[in-house]
Amino acid sequence: xSELIEQVRSSLIEALExxxxxxPTLPEVALNVREAAEDPNVSIPSxxxxxxxxxxVTARIIKVSNSPLFRxxxxxxxxxxxxxxxxxxxxxxxxxGLAMAQMFQATTEIVDTxxxxxxxxxxxxxxxxxxxxxxCTKLQEGQASLAGLTHRIGVLPILTYAEDNRxxxxxxxxxxxxxxxxxxxxxxxxxxxxxFPKELIDIPLQYMDFQRDAPSADYxxxxxxxxxxxxxxxxxxxxxxxxxTVKAYxxxxxxDENTDENNTQLVEHIELAVAVFE
Numbered sequence: 001x002s003e004l005i006e007q008v009r010s011s012l013i014e015a016l017e018x019x020x021x022x023x024p025t026l027p028e029v030a031l032n033v034r035e036a037a038e039d040p041n042v043s044i045p046s047x048x049x050x051x052x053x054x055x056x057v058t059a060r061i062i063k064v065s066n067s068p069l070f071r072x073x074x075x076x077x078x079x080x081x082x083x084x085x086x087x088x089x090x091x092x093x094x095x096x097g098l099a100m101a102q103m104f105q106a107t108t109e110i111v112d113t114x115x116x117x118x119x120x121x122x123x124x125x126x127x128x129x130x131x132x133x134x135x136c137t138k139l140q141e142g143q144a145s146l147a148g149l150t151h152r153i154g155v156l157p158i159l160t161y162a163e164d165n166r167x168x169x170x171x172x173x174x175x176x177x178x179x180x181x182x183x184x185x186x187x188x189x190x191x192x193x194x195x196f197p198k199e200l201i202d203i204p205l206q207y208m209d210f211q212r213d214a215p216s217a218d219y220x221x222x223x224x225x226x227x228x229x230x231x232x233x234x235x236x237x238x239x240x241x242x243x244x245t246v247k248a249y250x251x252x253x254x255x256d257e258n259t260d261e262n263n264t265q266l267v268e269h270i271e272l273a274v275a276v277f278e
Contacts, residue, residue, distance in 0.1 A: 005177045008168065012161060012182050016189065023190050024156045029054040030099035034195075037092040047088060048079045057098045061091060068272045086142075093142030097126065097149035103156060110169050111159050118155045121230070122148060127274035128226035129219075135266055136252045137217045143200070147219040148226055150196070151203050154187025155179055184208070210246045221248035229270070 015021035026034070032050045036042050052058050058079050065082035066075060076082045083091045104119040106112040126148030133144035158179055162168040168175045187204030199219050206212055206220040207227060214221065225248050231238035249255045 002177075004174055005181050008161075008165075008174075008178045009182045012158065012178075012186070015161070016157075016186060021157055021161065021186075023186075023193050024103055024153075026096070026194055027054075027099045027102055029057060030096045033092055033095045033099070037088070042088060044080055044083045044088065047091065048083055051083075051091070051095050052079055054095075054099060057095050060098050061086070061094060064094060067275070069269070089140055090142035090145075093140075093146040097146050100149060100153075106159065106163065108163055108169070110172075111163050114159055114172075114175075115155070118152060122150075122152055124230055124274050125149075125151060125223060125226045128229050128270050129222040131266065131269045131273045132222050132225055132252060132254075133219075135269065136254065137222070139217065139219060139222065143197075144219055144222050147200055147203055147223050150187070150191060150200060151207055151223045151227075152183055152187060153190050154183035154185070154204055157186055157190075158182060210241065210248070212247060214247075214251060217248075217251040221251050224248040225252055225254060 012021060016023075025031075029051065032053075033047070036047050036050050051061065061079060062076055062082045064070065065085045070085055072085060074081075076085060086094070101119060104115040106115050126145045129144040129148040130141045133139045133141045162175055162178075168178065184204040188201055191201040191204070203220045203223055207223040210224065212220070212224075224246065228238055228241060228243060228246065228249075233239065243249050244255055246255075
């Protein structure tokens, strides 16, 4: 099977480098939101006027603002109220991530299933990364969430390729092997094409490097820890990793001695954050 994976990997990279593999483009609302976010003085009303063009994203943002993670004494009923509560930065990143959901659709049932599973897993990683950013770092929660949502964006063109090469679809094990072998390089290229910040562009290439050195905790560390947390208690091979050897855990302080109360609170907040994206 490894020979087939390498063969497909080579074909994908060759197609990518010769521009024969079409990279996905961000939905219009996400492009407009990111353009608005580039203005450091963007007002809440002007940002909301961009987001409101997508009713589904608007509804989800309002839902998030009323979630236990952010809930205040007043129920949020409008996008402007939600943006005020969440903050412009968080709202921009959340809107970008939520708009991406429409990209995870396919014309064949098996690929559609794989895409939905991939998106669900990315949403879980996003929720965990967001909570870790809040409790363990001074990094931005919205950026952490977007990092989780995009860390496996390279899956999209791989599955598009599989739709045109049906032999891959007949062996899900081989297809998953191809995804694991290729998605990081393709994902990084996609994020670069989308003009994402370098700290996010590098994450697909970094998050599975458990011995990676960095001067301080970063967004790749959050995605690394979120990925391992997601696998905990399952039969996934990542559940067997000795977390005391993972450098991201050290930088995040997750290998330090914490009280049971703090650990319980962290787990509870992670469960709430993951539920936000369900």
